[in-house]
Amino acid sequence: MAQKTTTTELIAAIAAATDTTKTEAQTFLDAFKAVTTTALHEGKEVQIASFGTLKPKNRAARMGRNPATGESIQIAASTGVSFTPAKALKDALNL
Structure with a gap:
């Protein structure tokens, strides 16, 4: 079974990769989730190159x-x- 990356680990990784604080990374992640959720709720696709x-x-x-x-x-x-994963993501996973 695959291991999971927790939200805390994800925030720490974003902070390290962007040279920001964990608080700023948390703000970014929260904003990303909110914007994505709103777009999907409106019936829009969210495409990330x-x-x-x-x-x-x-x-x-x-x-x-009811199975019971x-x-x-x-x-x-x-x-x-x-x-739907992009080709670049598929390629990165299948090196």
Whole structure:
């Protein structure tokens, strides 16, 4: 199983890479999340050159089953996010 990078580790790495404080890196990360969330909520794609594209993905309502009881349940429509990595990211992962 792959290991996880925590938010704290990510903030420390951003601070080190940009020669800023952890507080400034936290502000940057929070702003990035807010802007990205707003754009996706508005139905827009978020394309980050050499990294990838985040797209809102609508899921229709559907019938499902409760695995514990076998009872049919209605699963509400929802919006998720799909990520398509850019070629540069794929290439970097497959050296």
